[in-house]
Amino acid sequence: MPVISHRGALMPPSPIRKLVPFADAAKKRGTKVYHLNIGQPDIVTPQSILDAVRHTDMKVLEYSPSAGFESYRKKLVTYYKRNNIDVTSNQIIVTTGGSEAIMFAIMSCLDPGDEIIIPEPFYANYNGFSTSSGVKVVPIPSGIEDGFSLPSIESFEKAVTTRTKAIMICNPNNPTGYLYSAEELNVLKEICLKHDLFLFSDEAYREFCYDGKKHISALSLEGLDEHAIVLDTISKRYSACGGRIGAFVTRNQSVLDAAMKFAQARLSPPSFAQILGEAAVDLPADYFDEVHAEYTSRRDLLVKRLQAMNGVMCPLPGGAFYAIARLPVDDAEKFCQWLLEGFSHNGATVMMAPAAGFYATPGKGKNEVRLAYVLNRDDINAAMDCLEAALKEYKN
Amino acid sequence: MPVISHRGALMPPSPIRKLVPFADAAKKRGTKVYHLNIGQPDIVTPQSILDAVRHTDMKVLEYSPSAGFESYRKKLVTYYKRNNIDVTSNQIIVTTGGSEAIMFAIMSCLDPGDEIIIPEPFYANYNGFSTSSGVKVVPIPSGIEDGFSLPSIESFEKAVTTRTKAIMICNPNNPTGYLYSAEELNVLKEICLKHDLFLFSDEAYREFCYDGKKHISALSLEGLDEHAIVLDTISKRYSACGGRIGAFVTRNQSVLDAAMKFAQARLSPPSFAQILGEAAVDLPADYFDEVHAEYTSRRDLLVKRLQAMNGVMCPLPGGAFYAIARLPVDDAEKFCQWLLEGFSHNGATVMMAPAAGFYATPGKGKNEVRLAYVLNRDDINAAMDCLEAALKEYKN
Numbered sequence: 001m002p003v004i005s006h007r008g009a010l011m012p013p014s015p016i017r018k019l020v021p022f023a024d025a026a027k028k029r030g031t032k033v034y035h036l037n038i039g040q041p042d043i044v045t046p047q048s049i050l051d052a053v054r055h056t057d058m059k060v061l062e063y064s065p066s067a068g069f070e071s072y073r074k075k076l077v078t079y080y081k082r083n084n085i086d087v088t089s090n091q092i093i094v095t096t097g098g099s100e101a102i103m104f105a106i107m108s109c110l111d112p113g114d115e116i117i118i119p120e121p122f123y124a125n126y127n128g129f130s131t132s133s134g135v136k137v138v139p140i141p142s143g144i145e146d147g148f149s150l151p152s153i154e155s156f157e158k159a160v161t162t163r164t165k166a167i168m169i170c171n172p173n174n175p176t177g178y179l180y181s182a183e184e185l186n187v188l189k190e191i192c193l194k195h196d197l198f199l200f201s202d203e204a205y206r207e208f209c210y211d212g213k214k215h216i217s218a219l220s221l222e223g224l225d226e227h228a229i230v231l232d233t234i235s236k237r238y239s240a241c242g243g244r245i246g247a248f249v250t251r252n253q254s255v256l257d258a259a260m261k262f263a264q265a266r267l268s269p270p271s272f273a274q275i276l277g278e279a280a281v282d283l284p285a286d287y288f289d290e291v292h293a294e295y296t297s298r299r300d301l302l303v304k305r306l307q308a309m310n311g312v313m314c315p316l317p318g319g320a321f322y323a324i325a326r327l328p329v330d331d332a333e334k335f336c337q338w339l340l341e342g343f344s345h346n347g348a349t350v351m352m353a354p355a356a357g358f359y360a361t362p363g364k365g366k367n368e369v370r371l372a373y374v375l376n377r378d379d380i381n382a383a384m385d386c387l388e389a390a391l392k393e394y395k396n
Numbered sequence: 397m398p399v400i401s402h403r404g405a406l407m408p409p410s411p412i413r414k415l416v417p418f419a420d421a422a423k424k425r426g427t428k429v430y431h432l433n434i435g436q437p438d439i440v441t442p443q444s445i446l447d448a449v450r451h452t453d454m455k456v457l458e459y460s461p462s463a464g465f466e467s468y469r470k471k472l473v474t475y476y477k478r479n480n481i482d483v484t485s486n487q488i489i490v491t492t493g494g495s496e497a498i499m500f501a502i503m504s505c506l507d508p509g510d511e512i513i514i515p516e517p518f519y520a521n522y523n524g525f526s527t528s529s530g531v532k533v534v535p536i537p538s539g540i541e542d543g544f545s546l547p548s549i550e551s552f553e554k555a556v557t558t559r560t561k562a563i564m565i566c567n568p569n570n571p572t573g574y575l576y577s578a579e580e581l582n583v584l585k586e587i588c589l590k591h592d593l594f595l596f597s598d599e600a601y602r603e604f605c606y607d608g609k610k611h612i613s614a615l616s617l618e619g620l621d622e623h624a625i626v627l628d629t630i631s632k633r634y635s636a637c638g639g640r641i642g643a644f645v646t647r648n649q650s651v652l653d654a655a656m657k658f659a660q661a662r663l664s665p666p667s668f669a670q671i672l673g674e675a676a677v678d679l680p681a682d683y684f685d686e687v688h689a690e691y692t693s694r695r696d697l698l699v700k701r702l703q704a705m706n707g708v709m710c711p712l713p714g715g716a717f718y719a720i721a722r723l724p725v726d727d728a729e730k731f732c733q734w735l736l737e738g739f740s741h742n743g744a745t746v747m748m749a750p751a752a753g754f755y756a757t758p759g760k761g762k763n764e765v766r767l768a769y770v771l772n773r774d775d776i777n778a779a780m781d782c783l784e785a786a787l788k789e790y791k792n
């Protein structure tokens with residue numbers, strides 16, 4: 001019998017899906033499950049961009065160019081310009097979701113055995129894509145006590161080896177919600193320049209910054225043209241996760257040339273959702289205002305409720321739509337499973353993502369969970385009622 | 397300055413895109429270019445399946461499950477059943493095009509340094525995906541003199557080493573159009589069983605078989621449940637290349653488990669085109685009759701015209717919509733470039749894919765081209781007029 005590959009065996013299973021069978025079983029028993037475990041926004045996809053797809057009159061659903069439709073890439077130039085990112089359409093490769101942009105960056109810049117430094121906790125699939133491509137993730141700690149701010153320059157310096165090729169950040173951060181400051185980005189810039197490292201900046205949540213803070217793109221940092229690669233997606237921005245459209249953006253021509261070869265091998269990104277993405281660039285300027293207000297109020301509610309619970313710690317996230325909370329439990333994964341298996345409150349329970357899955361260092365984040373505030377305020381309140389009651393019951 | 401990866405440097409550029417700048421220049425000069433170089437069908441995408449996308453009433457464009465919508469996978473079960481392939485919906489992972497299915501197979505079954513045997517000439521991107529994943533392609537020759545039939549069992553036996561993990565075929569074949577017989581598939585089965593090898597069978601062109609011949613799927617071969625993996629796509633079947641929907645199908649549970657982890661890392665396949673793919677399963681049974689008749693008449697015309705040219709050899713392909721022709725030239729790539737740069741006939745010229753790009757062995761296929769008969773008969777005739785005139789002019 002033929003056997004699977006080592007990388008197939010080593011590939012980490014998705015940490016946020018482990019609990020899915022327990023959630024399914026809870027629903028079968030008639031328990032309502034509040035899903036705070038995944039970043040699937042409930043915000044409706046703008047009608048006008050769905051209509052752009054509905055009103056297509058193509059005769060043949062052809063391959064698009066490997067880099068994506070030229071008309072879409074030209075539109076994206078104006079989108080990026082509005083966000084203080086000056087790039088040309090030839091510096092953009094349209095990808096199949098942000099996932100493919102991450103993969104193109106790793107494949108184009110790192111070889112098996114090379115190392116990438118990532119502040120932990122981090123988006124779990126960075127680990128998956130690194131494993132699948134033989135790249136070693138070197139985590140450096142950011143802590144809940146410091147609100148998940150950028151690790152010190154010393155932590156980075158200590159982590160750099162001859163095999164280090166890149167630093168990866170997610171800004172604003174999934175899973176912590178942390179928004180990096182200008183000072184922190186300058187620290188990263190100095191390290192990248194000093195050690196000749198690429199800076200991969202996952203900016204999926206660019207528009208989701210709160211309290212008047214502004215997002216700074218890695219491509220807005222001066223002097224980093226050869227180092228900065230932005231990994232982007234329309235998934236969260238326009239509630240268009242199922243479209244599978246992202247972008248790989250850099251001014252480094254050698255990197256673009258390499259990434260284009262990976263892009264050509266898979267032929268093209270999906271056509272329909274490129275049409276949707278192109279229409280999205282024309283959404284009225286105030287589109288994000290409402291979305292923004294909605295997420296701000298959800299965040300405020302969620303964090304207020306969490307902070308009011310005995311023994312719970314939850315720093316106020318500055319961006320994205322995630323928060324990490326430390327719970328007064330020994331093992332958050334066991335607790336999350338118990339919530340689904342053995343608990344209900346008013347006929348409902350809550351599903352959260354155990355945060356350990358976002359840390360690369362074994363044992364870290366064991367009593368932390370990630371909560372995605374992708375539900376409306378009523379549901380968040382009800383979910384927090386569940387959690388509060390559950391913590392009381394679990395302790396006893 | 398940071399440098400790109402070795403794999404990024406080693407990654408082969410797409411052989412069918414090399415000549416694109418010359419074609420663009422020809423068009424700029426006002427020369428009409430007949431595109432026989434790529435497998436982009438001109439057949440209209442069935443109205444009813446495009447309408448399925450146009451009539452969606454979703455509110456949120458959500459992630460689909462990583463394995464694809466359950467409703468689509470269940471429909472696919474009926475599609476496969478009609479094609480003598482008995483599988484359950486859990487044995488199907490919906491992929492982003494056939495490309496991703498190829499990648500999942502390589503990643504799930506082979507490690508860097510492992511070897512995959514592929515009869516050459518073969519679909520060039522097999523090379524790309526192997527390079528990107530560190531896998532070594534071991535080509536064994538199929539020849540134009542034998543009409544590109546399966547290499548002898550001795551060729552396979554000679555190529556097997558301790559690192560061989562899989563054999564890959566494309567059936568019917570791109571680029572040769574060859575359709576493997578039951579006897580040939582049994583030879584492959586015996587080799588796979590004897591050496592514990594996976595059999596990757598790319599069946600993108602399953603419906604495109606001519607002269608009353610029937611397609612036999614690797615998943616219809618008895619006793620090969622643990623070895624056979626079918627790589628599939630709706631791209632050519634329904635003229636839906638831009639949808640980017642394919643499938644990874646196997647009965648081997650360990651392989652499915654591994655592939656699911658790669659699928660989860662990239663979250664989900666595109667939603668819109670899954671809706672299109674689901675509608676396609678309900679197309680009337682006679683849908684392929686017309687398509688089939690059209691391709692048959694194109695093939696017959698193309699091959700007749702080629703065989704009538706002095707010094708040209710072109711075996712009659714039994715499937716797909718490609719033919720390989722040997723031309724009376726020293727270097728087909730130079731000739732193809734000259735066709736675009738220095739030739740026109742009645743204001744037109746023809747673009748073909750130099751076949752050397754489909755061979756892994758250096759020097760092979762140097763005087764061969766691949767022609768995709770994806771144009772209507774009038775255009776094929778006009779393109780053959782160009783080629784005939786060009787061969788006369790080029791020789792002098």
